[in-house]
Amino acid sequence: MLKDKTAVITGSTSGIGLAYAHAFAKEGANVVINGFGDPAEIEKTRQGIETEFGVKALYSPADMTKPAEIADMVALAEKTFGSVDVLINNAGIQFVSPIEEFPIEKWDQIIAINLTSAFHTIRAALPGMKSRKWGRIINTASAHALVASPFKSAYVSAKHGIAGLTKTVALEAATFGVTANAICPGYVWTPLVEKQVPDQAKARGISEEAVKRDVLLAAQPTKEFVTVEQVAALAVFLASDAAASITGAIIPVDGGWTAA
Numbered sequence: 283m284l285k286d287k288t289a290v291i292t293g294s295t296s297g298i299g300l301a302y303a304h305a306f307a308k309e310g311a312n313v314v315i316n317g318f319g320d321p322a323e324i325e326k327t328r329q330g331i332e333t334e335f336g337v338k339a340l341y342s343p344a345d346m347t348k349p350a351e352i353a354d355m356v357a358l359a360e361k362t363f364g365s366v367d368v369l370i371n372n373a374g375i376q377f378v379s380p381i382e383e384f385p386i387e388k389w390d391q392i393i394a395i396n397l398t399s400a401f402h403t404i405r406a407a408l409p410g411m412k413s414r415k416w417g418r419i420i421n422t423a424s425a426h427a428l429v430a431s432p433f434k435s436a437y438v439s440a441k442h443g444i445a446g447l448t449k450t451v452a453l454e455a456a457t458f459g460v461t462a463n464a465i466c467p468g469y470v471w472t473p474l475v476e477k478q479v480p481d482q483a484k485a486r487g488i489s490e491e492a493v494k495r496d497v498l499l500a501a502q503p504t505k506e507f508v509t510v511e512q513v514a515a516l517a518v519f520l521a522s523d524a525a526a527s528i529t530g531a532i533i534p535v536d537g538g539w540t541a542a
């Protein structure tokens with residue numbers, strides 16, 4: 283479905299981003315993967331995508347806190363593959379702390395990675411999309427783009443911001459064949475969630491098992507973690523021609539969390 287298209291996916295060395303990379307490569311798109319990790323592991327991932335799906339995969343080490351590196355990543359993708367057709371803003375981190383103790387540098391880092399990086403990627407990739415009259419911008423937001431939880435002030439603020447950015451870009455790009463949508467997962471079992479379990483336990487003074495049961499899945503009526511494949515499948519649909527009229531949408535994939 284996406285043969286000869288190029289998808290740039292930020293934060294795709296792990297978790298949801300990696301699932302997007304696999305899903306888009308499976309549809310025939312060349313992919314640019316990005317994110318941190320062990321260089322040998324990343325190279326194995328990159329080669330694995332090329333071998334398994336018969337597409338080209340490029341790795342960009344761009345740090346999403348660095349505007350110049352972000353612009354270089356988009357330029358490299360355009361130079362290598364000729365276009366950036368699908369842009370998925372997905373890089374993200376979490377930090378859990380009461381607001382009075384929230385480290386200032388953590389606030390700045392979360393806003394930079396989870397929100398501002400998407401401004402920079404869109405700013406760089408949108409002109410090409412508009413000129414070709416086709417493009418798909420897909421932002422990984424979160425149920426926390428729609429509702430809040432305590433101790434996640436920076437994350438909730440960044441994700442609400444991503445929702446606003448998504449709607450604004452959708453309006454600006456609407457007559458150019460370019461859509462912009464946000465996917466709002468509930469709790470997906472990935473390293474990001476796994477890592478916050480001990481912090482949540484500390485902040486709330488409860489056991490790690492209790493965090494999973496009474497904090498994370500308490501909000502999710504299905505009582506199941508969302509899978510990375512379910513999130514990626516929605517992104518593939520949003521990139522299809524069938525989804526051409528879906529734009530500016532903030533779409534929950536949260537097991538009913540935000541219905542409550």
Ligand code: NAD
Nearest residue numbers: 293294295296297298317318345346374424469470472474
């Ligand atoms: P993850 O920790 O598995 O992956 C995060 C990715 O971002 C990694 O590839 C990491 O290297 C990359 N990254 C971090 N800092 C970066 C930086 N400065 N520059 C470039 N890359 C950077 O996490 P995940 O759970 O797969 O999360 C992916 C996205 O999904 C995030 O935006 C997150 O907020 C969102 N999300 C996750 C969940 C969940 O339950 N896991 C729920 C809702 C939304």
